[in-house]
Amino acid sequence: MTASVIEAERARLGLNKPIWRQFVDWMGGLPRFDLGTSMWTAAPIAKEIALRFQLSLQLAIMSTLIAVTLALPLGIAAAVRRGTWVDHLVQILSVAGLATPSFWLGILLLLFLLSNFHWLPPLTFTPLWVDPKANLLQLIWPALAVGYRYSAVTTRMTRSAMLEVLQEDYVRTAWAKGVAQRVIVIRHALRNAMLPVVTVIGLEFAFLIGGLVVTEQVFNLNGIGKLFVDAIARRDYTMIQGLLLLVATVYIVVNFLIELLYVWLDPRVSYG
């Protein structure tokens, strides 16, 4: 390879311009949703990301559903039955969930599916509207592997927030005037305990977009996380830039939505 070839390639990729100039060019594209082109595939970055975003978003939503349906009942039960075997069992489950790497759980799931059903993760992704059954069958296992860890975080937060609220005076008053337990737990306690829980759910959700680098690898999924690892391995800087921007944007949007939820959950919160 001669120096002139390298120079021509640098000019093509725009690497011969000063750094600040490259940054200005990149910023100039942002308002038009133009993130530039990949240094590896030469395809527009926005298109490459959009292809994978679908999968990552669906996986994140499914994991969240699994986590919330597990975590809320378990966390509430543990708080209401504090110190009993229910509480201990829930605590053990959630402490174990925090310590288990979800990619290892994914490998164990794969092992189980392989030996019992001869199921292998398919090589291509089937979108939900093309074949809902194939799509759900493909994503349910990674969603379970990820959802377990996610539910552990949420269960712990639900339990500790509920414990705090259950000690409040108004809960004691409610007990004293003979309100049904279900009403006290759901209306008086849960609603007030939801603020920190919603925060944890939201932050974990934001993490799932792009944070699933390892689990995607195990299940052969072509999501945002895999794109990230590939881009790093190939030194595809424009792609890394675009992905970092996406991850930070998701984080900010989710945070904003959480703040809006606060107002709905607790009328005392207001942003004048």
Next chain:
Amino acid sequence: MSGSTHGSVMASGVRTVAQARGPALAARRRVQRRWLARFARRYPLGAMAGLAILGLMVLAGLANHLAPYDPLANDFGAMFAAPGARHWFGTDVFGRDVLSRILYGARTALLVGFGASLVGATMGGIVGVAAAYFGGTTDLIIQRLADIMISFPIIILALAIVAILGSGTFNLIAAIALSFVPRIELVVRASALSVRETTYVEAARAIGARHWRIVWRHMVPNVTAPYLVMLTVFLGQAILLEASLSFLGLGVNEPTPAWGLMLSGAAIEFVQRAPWMAVFPGLAITCTVLAFNVLGDSLRDALDPRLRI
């Protein structure tokens, strides 16, 4: 060392400084031992986790005496050997003994875990105390930088730093430590802010103590509780992160034995033929992280129950 002690040493002429310090040191040891005993009584689970971690450290330290095989030695006659009398945990695709690799892998895990969380927590602690103490513009700048860093998932941040530094054990420690700094900084800053408003800090300032004296003698000792708790919690996190990054091939490099590395590639490809290749390293990760998390929880309850992490 205060002036009066120094004087007595000079007067008696025979006692050395170290001897003069002896009784005070012994008293402190006694207090520490009593605290440990009370901790063990109140938090038996936490104490058990602590013992398990000590045990793991001994296993890792003595790996070269305990491991039945060389963790790097290939034995193509014994590829995919099932767990049995010769190889307790079986062998991998190159015929390497899984148990030996797990024992040596514990060294990597503990080195990265302790290295990254000690460096990260200490840097985060220093920055957090400084931000709280100086306040104003310093605080503002530090907080905005922390906000930027926190808006990336921790594994993405570590990945990005590894991408810049390159893979390898020490770069991995640096990457994990750096991604911990803003998270620990936030917690320590919050504690330090309340310490700053106390009367003893005000008094120290009033008698004209220098900044570093106030920070070092009055603020730092009062934020050791959140510091220690964060340190233990992030130890487990660091081990998980090391495993994840090594699994992706962006952490510890082959052939260094590391748990995450043992799970990647062949362990998945041959998961049905040789499940022990995937099961045992994963169990090692889970048990170790579990021990650190349980110890961290107990330490939090004992030292700083208000801390929410």
